[in-house]
Amino acid sequence: xxxxxxxxxxxxxxxxxxxxxxxxxxxxxxxxxxxxxxxxxxxxxxxxxxxxxxxxxxxxxxxxxxxxxxxxxxxxxxxxxxxxxxxxxxxxxxxxxxxxxxxxxxxxxxxxxxxxxxxxxxxxxxxxxxxxxxxxxxxxxxxxxxxxxxxxxxxxxxxxxxxxxxxxxxxxxxxxxxxxxxxxxxxxxxxxxxxxxxxxxxxxxxxxxxxxxxxxxxxxxxxxxxxxxxxx
Amino acid sequence: xxxxxxxxxxxxxxxxxxxxxxxxxxxxxxxxxxxxxxxxxxxxxxxxxxxxxxxxxxxxxxxxxxxxxxxxxxxxxxxxxxxxxxxxxxxxxxxxxxxxxxxxxxxxxxxxxxxxxxxxxxxxxxxxxxxxxxxxxxxxxxxxxxxxxxxxxxxxxxxxxxxxxxxxxxxxxxxxxxxxxxxxxxxxxxxxxxxxxxxxxxxxxxxxxxxxxxxxxxxxxxxxxxxxxxxxxxxxxxxxxxxxxxxxxxxxxxxxxxxxxxxxxxxxxxxxxxxxxxxxxxxxxxxxxxxxxxxxxxxxxxxxxxxxxxxxxxxxxxxxxxxxxxxxxxxxxxxxxxxxxxxxxxxxxxxxxxxxxxxxxxxxxxxxxxxxxxxxxxxxxxxxxxxxxxxxxxxxxxxxxxxxxxxxxxxxxxxxxxxxxxxxxxxxxxxxxxxxxxxxxxxxxxxxxxxxxxxxxxxxxxxxxxxxxxxxxxxxxxxxxxxxxxxxxxxxxxxxxxxxxxxxxxxxxxxxxxxxxxxxxxxxxxxxxxxxxxxxxxxxxxxxxxxxxxxxxxxxxxxxxxxxxxxxxxxxxxxxx
Numbered sequence: 001x002x003x004x005x006x007x008x009x010x011x012x013x014x015x016x017x018x019x020x021x022x023x024x025x026x027x028x029x030x031x032x033x034x035x036x037x038x039x040x041x042x043x044x045x046x047x048x049x050x051x052x053x054x055x056x057x058x059x060x061x062x063x064x065x066x067x068x069x070x071x072x073x074x075x076x077x078x079x080x081x082x083x084x085x086x087x088x089x090x091x092x093x094x095x096x097x098x099x100x101x102x103x104x105x106x107x108x109x110x111x112x113x114x115x116x117x118x119x120x121x122x123x124x125x126x127x128x129x130x131x132x133x134x135x136x137x138x139x140x141x142x143x144x145x146x147x148x149x150x151x152x153x154x155x156x157x158x159x160x161x162x163x164x165x166x167x168x169x170x171x172x173x174x175x176x177x178x179x180x181x182x183x184x185x186x187x188x189x190x191x192x193x194x195x196x197x198x199x200x201x202x203x204x205x206x207x208x209x210x211x212x213x214x215x216x217x218x219x220x221x222x223x224x225x226x227x228x229x230x231x232x
Numbered sequence: 233x234x235x236x237x238x239x240x241x242x243x244x245x246x247x248x249x250x251x252x253x254x255x256x257x258x259x260x261x262x263x264x265x266x267x268x269x270x271x272x273x274x275x276x277x278x279x280x281x282x283x284x285x286x287x288x289x290x291x292x293x294x295x296x297x298x299x300x301x302x303x304x305x306x307x308x309x310x311x312x313x314x315x316x317x318x319x320x321x322x323x324x325x326x327x328x329x330x331x332x333x334x335x336x337x338x339x340x341x342x343x344x345x346x347x348x349x350x351x352x353x354x355x356x357x358x359x360x361x362x363x364x365x366x367x368x369x370x371x372x373x374x375x376x377x378x379x380x381x382x383x384x385x386x387x388x389x390x391x392x393x394x395x396x397x398x399x400x401x402x403x404x405x406x407x408x409x410x411x412x413x414x415x416x417x418x419x420x421x422x423x424x425x426x427x428x429x430x431x432x433x434x435x436x437x438x439x440x441x442x443x444x445x446x447x448x449x450x451x452x453x454x455x456x457x458x459x460x461x462x463x464x465x466x467x468x469x470x471x472x473x474x475x476x477x478x479x480x481x482x483x484x485x486x487x488x489x490x491x492x493x494x495x496x497x498x499x500x501x502x503x504x505x506x507x508x509x510x511x512x513x514x515x516x517x518x519x520x521x522x523x524x525x526x527x528x529x530x531x532x533x534x535x536x537x538x539x540x541x542x543x544x545x546x547x548x549x550x551x552x553x554x555x556x557x558x559x560x561x562x563x564x565x566x567x568x569x570x571x572x573x574x575x576x577x578x579x580x581x582x583x584x585x586x587x588x589x590x591x592x593x594x595x596x597x598x599x600x601x602x603x604x605x606x607x608x609x610x611x612x613x614x615x616x617x618x619x620x621x622x623x624x625x626x627x628x629x630x631x632x633x634x635x636x637x638x639x640x641x642x643x644x645x646x647x648x649x650x651x652x653x654x655x656x657x658x659x660x661x662x663x664x665x666x667x668x669x670x671x672x673x674x675x676x677x678x679x680x681x682x683x684x685x686x687x688x689x690x691x692x693x694x695x696x697x698x699x700x701x702x703x704x705x706x707x708x709x710x711x712x713x714x715x716x717x718x719x720x721x722x723x724x725x726x727x728x729x730x731x732x733x734x735x736x737x738x739x740x741x742x743x744x745x746x747x748x749x750x751x752x753x754x755x756x757x758x759x760x761x762x763x764x765x766x767x768x769x770x771x772x773x774x775x776x777x778x779x780x781x782x783x784x785x786x787x788x789x790x791x792x793x794x795x796x797x798x799x800x801x802x803x804x805x806x807x808x809x
Contacts, residue, residue, distance in 0.1 A: 024550060044636065113716030121742075201738075205735065205754075207785060213610065214557075222564070
């Protein structure tokens with residue numbers, strides 16, 4: 001074990017123990033480790049943004065780029081200036097321009113991606129599951145494919161029904177306004193089962209990742225101790 | 233008609249009755265009384281209350297009847313009335329406390345009232361309480377102004393006997409309206425304040441002291457004009473708002489009617505003298521008690537129970553952690569391995585192996601690092617076997633980071649791959665927003681977005697299509713963005729996901745729909761890849777520890793369901809109890 005490995009291994013070991021000390025409650029060691037992580041992350045991110053974003057994409061084109069490029073760089077510079085000026089209370093309204101640009105651009109990209117990347121393909125997948133041409137799989141029997149398609153269809157419809165909170169426009173005025181239509185009520189109850197299974201799977205995944213991280217830390221600590229005392 | 237007046241309760245009994253019909257008291261020795269004479273006397277007594285007295289507020293009537301201001305009344309209004317020769321009040325029998333003209337039964341009642349406090353009526357008790365309260369309030373301006381006002385009435389009557397005589401003489405005149413001549417001074421001031429009889433009342437002007445501040449007179453004026461409401465009405469405004477409004481609406485009509493000379497009562501609520509006393513209903517009292525109990529309960533110190541619960545939780549938490557770490561360590565270092573059968577292999581796992589085998593020689597791929605440092609252990613263990621498999625067929629790798637630590641993590645991961653030296657590595661740097669990164673990188677090379685000025689990362693991409701994209705992500709959202717942008721703009725290139733266990737379940741539908749070529753998420757998938765490559769790496773032993781940890785968590789959840797009480801229910805029902 002070299003000196004560098006020893007130092008950084010010791011730092012990692014100490015930080016791991018300090019974080020694990022949260023088991024006995026909030027204490028100064030945990031706060032110290034958390035503060036170190038936050039500070040290091042913030043400092044690293046600032047340097048990274050300057051090095052990877054501002055310098056190559058803003059400063060360098062202005063310095064070395066042709067005049068067309070410099071002209072184009074005027075747009076982000078103006079947006080940056082507006083965002084900085086918005087920090088003053090009297091010029092707060094100026095910040096809405098770059099924020100509106102960012103929000104609009106993000107919405108356009110996200111909506112386009114969600115429609116063409118999730119909504120339409122997933123809907124088509126549910127429909128294609130009932131295509132008889134897809135049932136002729138050599139490894140999976142047809143009834144399983146059909147069952148899978150039915151479960152997907154019921155799961156999709158019932159989950160969407162669970163989030164349906166509308167009612168008829170001209171319904172009985174004496175009726176309970178919180179009562180959904182009967183069909184949506186039944187499908188919503190079924191949808192709760194699917195949502196519960198999904199959330200359970202997500203929880204299991206989160207727990208699985210946390211458990212793997214814990215195993216990784218235990219493995220690191222044991223390896224460091226072993227190496228420190230001359231083991232392999 | 234002669235009747236027997238019960239000495240105890242004052243009830244009238246027929247002559248000859250041996251006991252009172254009301255209280256069963258023996259009437260032996262009780263003399264019969266001629267009721268007709270008594271009624272005349274009572275009527276005379278009631279007549280003694282002049283029309284102007286009818287206009288007095290309830291408090292003043294009660295005070296006057298109680299005798300507390302008898303001297304003031306006698307010195308004031310009665311003196312004014314008595315000075316006028318021929319007035320009717322002069323002929324009426326005076327109700328003297330000496331008892332000369334008071335009937336026997338009334339004298340007994342008064343005597344009992346003096347001896348027994350309980351015999352005093354509720355109204356008298358309230359008045360007495362109000363008087364005591366006013367007397368205790370030394371700095372209160374109400375009492376001073378009220379006393380000053382009464383004193384001013386007396387002084388005014390003494391200094392202006394002519395005016396009193398004139399009013400007394402005018403009282404004989406039947407053509408003269410009562411409201412103009414016999415109404416008390418304070419009522420005339422009220423009416424003058426309202427401006428309805430100012431012309432008839434001459435040029436006399438209200439003193440500023442009477443109308444300023446929070447004097448009783450000012451309060452009466454405000455009541456009369458609707459500017460103020462008794463506090464009791466304010467307290468019960470929601471319940472009695474309608475009746476109050478009707479009452480307040482009736483007041484102007486009563487005042488207007490005074491011009492017609494009709495005798496009427498002052499439109500002041502009988503409860504007005506108690507306006508400063510808070511009237512609380514039983515329901516309001518219960519709510520107030522509950523609120524007080526809540527406040528007291530919140531501020532009450534309960535260290536013993538809190539310490540007990542915290543200590544119990546702390547012990548339980550540390551105990552579970554110690555047991556978990558012990559079991560994981562035991563599984564990790566025991567080198568005990570369960571053998572897995574091929575039934576666990578899933579299609580999304582075998583798909584990536586098939587894709588690697590089908591890659592052409594000199595293939596170029598894009599690897600996106602979209603995970604954070606906390607998932608480095610998990611992601612590197614999953615990605616290493618895949619990247620190692622790629623070394624045989626890939627000649628160029630483009631590396632892009634969409635997280636802050638992605639640059640460092642990519643270098644650390646790729647440095648550990650055998651044979652990476654012969655591969656052309658192109659680091660495209662860090663692009664912070666995954667949405668923009670995916671959109672710009674996966675855009676068509678001829679897109680107008682790249683005409684003006686494209687990021688350096690985009691310019692480094694090959695002009696031909698990539699042979700595949702691998703996304704290493706620790707979140708569902710990060711992976712979904714790449715799937716969506718890839719599907720909409722770059723769908724001919726296979727997309728492979730190596731994601732953390734927490735993101736895997738949500739991404740499976742994208743594999744089912746064919747948008748994703750393969751998914752490697754859990755450690756089971758990684759173990760299958762390793763086993764398929766016939767390699768024995770630490771993954772097998774780590775996987776055993778992982779399974780032991782999962783088993784322990786399942787046991788804990790079951791035990792919690794069976795034995796742990798309902799702490800949430802206890803907390804939620806605390807308020808109800």
